[in-house]
Amino acid sequence: MSYNVSKVNKGEEVQFKQPDPAFYKALGGEEGMKELMYDFYDIIYESDIAHFFPQDEDEFQEVKEKNTKFFIQICGGPKVYEKEAKGMNLNEYMIRLHDDFSITEKSRYEWLGCMEEALRKVNIDQKLKDDFWDYLEKFSKLTVNSFADGSTYYAAYTQASEK
Numbered sequence: 001m002s003y004n005v006s007k008v009n010k011g012e013e014v015q016f017k018q019p020d021p022a023f024y025k026a027l028g029g030e031e032g033m034k035e036l037m038y039d040f041y042d043i044i045y046e047s048d049i050a051h052f053f054p055q056d057e058d059e060f061q062e063v064k065e066k067n068t069k070f071f072i073q074i075c076g077g078p079k080v081y082e083k084e085a086k087g088m089n090l091n092e093y094m095i096r097l098h099d100d101f102s103i104t105e106k107s108r109y110e111w112l113g114c115m116e117e118a119l120r121k122v123n124i125d126q127k128l129k130d131d132f133w134d135y136l137e138k139f140s141k142l143t144v145n146s147f148a149d150g151s152t153y154y155a156a157y158t159q160a161s162e163k
């Protein structure tokens with residue numbers, strides 16, 4: 001079923017696969033990805049996780065742009081985010097970037113919910129959206145670092161295995 005979300009188990013290995021470049025192509029490349037990601041961030045700003053993100057308009061704009069570049073690259077488009085990762089593996093960089101924020105399972109659900117809302121508006125083959133969702137659903141587990149029992153746990157990149 002589309003848009004399923006499974007639970008995070010602290011410390012478990014997370015296997016994920018990079019999104020199929022066919023998703024990026026079906027979106028229409030860079031412009032289509034930009035539309036999707038800008039819409040996603042507009043939804044985030046109306047959500048329960050809005051407080052995680054900059055309230056300053058220029059800073060917000062910068063996050064939108066960087067986020068779009070990351071997704072263009074991770075989805076098989078041009079390497080427009082390369083410089084940001086400072087030579088680190090892109091996935092590892094992304095996990096570490098989120099260490100600065102206390103992300104709970106609940107925030108992850110909300111984040112995924114915003115993405116679901118944005119994706120539902122995109123009119124492309126559901127199979128391609130499902131493939132992208134599969135990556136997001138799994139990879140997002142590695143951004144969760146704060147748990148209901150009050151403990152924290154920062155996922156090691158070695159815990160992520162790319163299929």
Ligand code: HEM
Pocket residue numbers: 049052053054063066067068070071084094097098101103107108111112135136137139140143
């Ligand atoms: C598949 C999972 C996720 C991916 C691929 C992802 C990707 C990104 C990217 C590309 C950026 C911008 C990086 C930059 O500034 O260069 C970002 C920033 C951020 N993400 Fe995520 N994210 C994910 C999950 C989450 C979740 C679950 C949360 C929960 C709240 C979250 C919260 C944030 C925050 C707070 C920022 C930084 C905003 C700032 O710079 O002030 N992310 N994320």
